[in-house]
Amino acid sequence: MTFQELIRARHSVRRYRPDPVPQDLLSRVLEAGRIAPTACNLQAFSLIVVTEPGMRRRMQAVYADDWFWQAPVLLVGCAEPAKAWKRRDGWNSAEVDLAIVMDHVILAATEAGLGTCWVCAFNEAKTKEILGIPPQVRVVAMTPLGYPDVSPRPVGRKPLAQLVRRERW
Numbered sequence: 001m002t003f004q005e006l007i008r009a010r011h012s013v014r015r016y017r018p019d020p021v022p023q024d025l026l027s028r029v030l031e032a033g034r035i036a037p038t039a040c041n042l043q044a045f046s047l048i049v050v051t052e053p054g055m056r057r058r059m060q061a062v063y064a065d066d067w068f069w070q071a072p073v074l075l076v077g078c079a080e081p082a083k084a085w086k087r088r089d090g091w092n093s094a095e096v097d098l099a100i101v102m103d104h105v106i107l108a109a110t111e112a113g114l115g116t117c118w119v120c121a122f123n124e125a126k127t128k129e130i131l132g133i134p135p136q137v138r139v140v141a142m143t144p145l146g147y148p149d150v151s152p153r154p155v156g157r158k159p160l161a162q163l164v165r166r167e168r169w
């Protein structure tokens with residue numbers, strides 16, 4: 001699969017087969033996150049892999065839709081702002097770093113034939129309670145991971161002319 005084919009093959013998957021994700025595929029997907037760039041290479045992030053059925057069922061409390069916790073794997077992307085790069089004006093790279101990590105993970109999963117869906121509409125406080133995440137860590141994004149049980153309908157995008165400005169705003 002070329003990169004162009006890969007980025008067009010990724011779609012949000014909102015229904016998963018219960019079949020487990022083979023360990024070698026999961027490792028390959030996580031490795032793609034490990035090698036993602038972060039500001040100043042500070043790598044102030046953690047990915048929590050949730051596969052145990054009891055834990056996944058508890059994660060039902062953090063997001064409204066059942067397809068989320070019913071996927072065989074949940075990947076929870078966390079960032080630690082205190083350990084991430086700060087610009088002189090105070091801006092912190094932790095969430096951008098984590099977004100790049102998640103995108104690597106999601107594209108590697110797509111290449112492996114696995115479905116994913118960015119999920120940010122979760123309850124962060126409940127997530128932290130269930131997974132024992134320390135107070136200074138932010139939960140930035142999650143994705144279920146598993147074999148798709150649907151053929152997702154491609155969602156349209158704005159034309160490039162609406163998204164790209166030449167030379168200035």
Ligand SMILES: Cc1cc2nc3c(=O)[nH]c(=O)nc-3n(C[C@H](O)[C@H](O)[C@H](O)COP(=O)(O)O)c2cc1C
Nearest residue numbers: 010011012013014117118119120121122152154155
């Ligand atoms: C930062 C971010 C947060 C998202 N949060 C959710 C979410 O909580 N629930 C959901 O079903 N989809 C969520 N999505 C998926 C988007 O709705 C989806 O990517 C978009 O509609 C384009 O569809 P596609 O991914 O199939 O190309 C999120 C996507 C992004 C990038």
